[in-house]
Amino acid sequence: MSASLDTLQAGRLSRAAYSARSGRARATPPVRIVHLGLGAFHRAHQAWFTAQVDEAGEWGIAAFTGRNAQAALELQPQDGLFTLIERSEAADAATIVTSIVEAVDGANLARLLELLAAPTTSIVTLTITEAGYRFGIDGLPNADDPAVAADVVWLRAAFSAATLPHDLAHGPTTTMGRLLLGLEARRRAGAEPIAVVPCDNIPDNGEFLARGLGALARSVSPATAEWIAASVSFVTTSVDRITPRTTPADLNAAAALTGWCDDAAVVTEPFRDWVLSGRFPGGRPAWERAGARFVDDIAPFERRKLWMLNGAHSLLAYDGLLRGHDTVAEAMADPVCRARVNNWWDAVVRWLPPQGLELEAYRGALLERFDNARIEHRLGQISGEAVTKLRVRIVPTVLAERAAGRTAPSGLRAIGSWVALVLRGYPFVDAESAAIAVVVASGGDGAVAALVALVDPRLATDAALLADIRAVVAASAA
Structure with missing residues (x-):
């Protein structure tokens, strides 16, 4: 995304220009954090947190892109600097975030290995989405994934050699393969232990990553697996900050607020949360x-x-899309959708401890955040990777309610609405798209049950739950 003509009167954002305008020299912090998955959420969350507290300039971030290099191409001319717009219902406020000191194409494995082997690098953070780990429902690397299989073959050959290959053009393409290669480089360099910090919406994401990456390492090199077990700390996190896609209008807003022309500006809500x-x-x-x-x-x-934020987002995405809405705020303005969200939260809070979580205050804050129409959080953006998201956001409460002799109608509606949209041909992005396509192509009465089974087989074999999901699908077609 490039800046529009309206921003061209502003100066081009860069580290030197920003330092000159502020009137004080700002040394570039050394890289001590490597991030995998450079995108808007990382910039609004981990990069923002780091910039807020690193007055001494000791914690620079080298951020690597994932599936494409676009974010790096936008940030490189700006020396990693970008504008963060906090958008409340009342107004916009802008901050220049300076913590990213390198924006790197994820395919640049040579630089990744150099940084992970460096003794000064202390932390690796990740925001690669649930699907980016390429782990199966058992939490282990998906051996049926061609990219995973190809990485295993390459890594076995590379790790068996006395030195790692210098030609990395045909090296690992998956994030886990690249991370494992970088950790092997660190092991061979004799560097100190390191913390790996996943920041994706996955239950117990630290243990999830430790188990999956450990299994991948064992399939490649037992020595590497042993070193990881002894020298890598996997930190579990819960992250929260709604960050919609940046639009050309947002780039204009950034220029108007700061006087800088910024191709990498990010818009987010004022709320933020990080538990580690x-x-x-x-x-x-x-x-x-x-x-x-x-x-x-x-x-x-x-x-x-x-369960509360992400589960409600998934409910709003599929139910809201069926009802013709485009954004979270639009769907929440629909009394039917709003009632279903509140019904969902009524079910969820029965399975959360009443002490220490301030559930009523959190619920009230969610309503305020969802109602913020100036944050254009599009349902289409939320709707991707439904199989994985429904599995972790919706299914636990549905099964807990079922075991207690109740149903969770809004949870079943989220699943049923997704099934209805799939059968209508809605173009979802999903790591399970091949399996979904097979079910849709086969058609017949079993399609609903087969789609539900992709989310969780226990739902598909429970006659009562499956009947309720079928009812949602049938009603959507009426």
Whole structure:
């Protein structure tokens, strides 16, 4: 995305220009954090938190893109700097975030290995979405994924050699393969232990990553797997900050607010939350000074977020799309959708501890956030990767309610609405798209059950739950 003509009177954002205008020299912080998955959420969350607390300039971030290099191409001419617009219902406020010091194409494996082998690098963070891990429902690497299989073959050959290959043009293409290669480079360099911090919406994401990456390492090199078990700390996190896609109008707004022409501006809500649990053997920024919380037991916080915020988002995405809405705020203005969200939260809070989570205040804050029509959080953006998202956001409460002798009508509606949209041919992006396509092509009475089974087989074999889901699908076609 490039700046429109309206922004061309503004100066081009860069580190030198920003320092000159501010009237004080700003040394570029050294890279101590490597991030995988450079996108808008990382910039609105981990990069923002780091910039808020790193007054001494000690914690620079080198951020690598994932599936395409566009974000790096936008940030490189700006030396990693970007505008963060916090958009409340009342007004916009803009900040220049300076913590990203390198924006790198994820295919640049040579630079990734150099940084992960460096003794000064202490942390790896990830925002690659649930599907980006390429783990199956069992939490292990998906051996049927051609990219995973190809990476395993390449990595086995590379790790068996006395030195890692210099020609990396045909190296790993998956994020897990690249991370494993980088950790092997660190092992061979004799560098100190490191913290790996997943920041994706997955239950117990630290253990999830430790198990999956450990299995991948064992399939490639037992020595590497042993080193990872001894020298890598996997930190579990819960992250929260609604960050819609940037539009050309947002770039104009950034220029008007700051006087800088910025091709990488990000819009987000004022709310932010980050809860972490785990060790940082090489140190870390004092993120708690910007509001992050470090806890011993993160499970209640992550469940609150996954089930209440993310679960409601999935419900709104599929139910809202069926009802003709485009954004979260539009759907929440629909009394039917709003009632279904509240019904969903009524079910969820029965399975969260009443102490310590401030559930009523959190619920009230969610309503305020969802009602913020100036944050254009599009349902189409939320709707992708439904199979994985429904599995972790909706299914746990549905099954808990079923075991207690109740149904969770809004949870079943989320699943049924997704099924209805799939059968209508809605163009979802999903790692399970091949399996979904097979079911749709086969057609027949079993299509609903087969789609539900992709989310969770237990739902498809429960006659009562399946009947309720079928009713949602049938009603949507009426």
